Amino acid sequence: MENSEKKFADSENCPVRNVLDRFGDKWSTLVLLVLDDTKVLRFNEIHKMIDTISQKMLAVTLKSLEADGLVLRTQYPEIPPRVEYTLSERGASLIPHIKSLVQWANANFEAITQSRAAYKK
Template sequence: MEKKLEKFADSTTCPVRNVLDRFGDKWSVLILLSLDEEGTLRFNELHKMIDTISQKMLAVTLKTLEADGLVNRTIFPQIPPKVEYELTERGKSLLPHIHSLVQWSMENMNAIKTSRLEYGA
């Protein structure tokens, strides 16, 4: 293996693979973009914004984002319990990169679809 690529060989120590594995799933980027667009949101508000995600998957994804320090969860001691989610500074620092990826995706999606059709033919 080339010396340059050794740093990417082990997924536990490779920063690129490690980070992308954590938020490169189906839902994390949508949650981060929703919190960016709306600011602080409650669980049910997030669930309504991303209506195709199950409540269980939303809860699991939020816990993962919270564990990575991208999302902050605030619990208010009241009845019924009130829980709000918002982006942390680390989460906000990721947004320009996500927005660049969104822009690139929008600019290239039609060409990608065409390539996929041609490849499959």
């Protein structure tokens, strides 16, 4: 029991908590799926595809994904500057796992919604 307590207590050094916290937010998974679907996108193209995200939140999300090496940002020396985003090899390796989670969510969404409604009563 003592080893289990120590195993889950240190969130900074726990791979599961540390990594999932970074891409398990409201927007990161969606950005990764959009980039997987389209391969290369500019900031405004991503924003148009996910029209419910603010520009500020999209910028924060892309920086976080880039910092973790999941997304690559390429800036071209043009006027005006052109910046494109694509999945890195690491980001691409995550996609099959995200797609499995999406399938699970789709298969269980109705039952989970019903459970939530029943729980509130």
